[in-house]
Amino acid sequence: STVALYITFTLLVTNWRMHYRHEMNAQESKANSFAVDGMLNYETVKYFTNEKYELKQYDDTLDQWEGAAVKSQVSMSLLNFGQGAVIAVGVTLMMIYAAQGVVDGNMTLGDLVLVNTMMLQLFIPLNFLGIIYRALKYALADMDMMLKLLDTKRTVKDKDDAKALNVTDAVVRFDNISFDYSNDRKILNGVSFEIPHGNKVAVVGPSGAGKSTLARLLFRFYDVDSGSISIGQQNISEVSQASLRDNIGIVPQDTVLFNHSIEHNI
Ligand SMILES: Nc1ncnc2c1ncn2[C@@H]1O[C@H](COP(=O)(O)OP(=O)(O)O)[C@@H](O)[C@H]1O
Ligand SMILES: [Mg+2]
Known part of the structure; x- marks a missing residue:
């Protein structure tokens, strides 16, 4: 006992x-x-x-x-x-x-x-x-x-057979996309536009309208709820995230410096 x-x-x-x-x-x-x-x-x-x-x-x-x-x-x-x-x-x-x-x-x-x-x-x-x-x-x-x-399950995943993005004709197309961060508030509702090769497009709107969200979607930090985004006829949800991001340059809104040498920052 x-x-x-x-x-x-x-x-x-x-x-x-x-x-x-x-x-x-x-x-x-x-x-x-x-x-x-x-x-x-x-x-x-x-x-x-x-x-x-x-x-x-x-x-x-x-x-x-x-x-x-x-x-x-x-x-x-x-x-x-x-x-x-x-x-x-x-x-x-x-x-x-x-x-x-x-x-x-x-x-x-x-x-x-x-x-x-x-x-x-x-x-x-x-x-x-x-x-x-x-x-x-x-x-x-x-x-x-x-x-x-x-x-934790990843929300944005590469498809098993995801190919690398192959850019020959860099036309960016947003086709009727809808997106929200949480179900209670829609951020983008049926947005469509096309950026032809070699053109500049400015998105103008009030703060919180969803401009940066467009960029985040293009980088596939989130997947769209409906519609599709394509670069040169390739749907970005079909290609690997690494190849997609390798092909896009960005000037971020906030310039962040790592606490390291200039070379490292570059
Ligand atoms: N990670 C997030 N989670 C939830 N809501 C977000 C998130 N990021 C942005 N939002 C909301 O989405 C809306 C659009 O944001 P954003 O695209 O950053 O606007 P802006 O047009 O000013 O760049 C804003 O109302 C913002 O509050
Ligand atoms: Mg913004």
């Missing part, structure tokens, strides 16, 4: 305290993203003198992380204490029984030593198993996010 109690206690408490570990991981990645965001966009933060605000967001998240970390540590001590207590009480009871047996004369001193040694042989590996089980659960909790990420 000691062994059964030990195992039940270990399983129950380890599972119960796992959510502190999940909480810790979640707060840690939240804090990291606040820190990285704040530092990447430091100019924006400074324009609006929001250093304190950013700092507070970061600090609050760290506070929550700290809370979860302390709870995790306390519950681990509780687990270790409980495991120790179960073993100590179990061994003590058995030794008392054995000693009683020796006093009553139905056990020899040798039997007493046997019981004691057997207990030690049994509980040392058992304790070890408890530690390994805990480490396993911890590792699984830490990998949880990554495993979920691996399960």
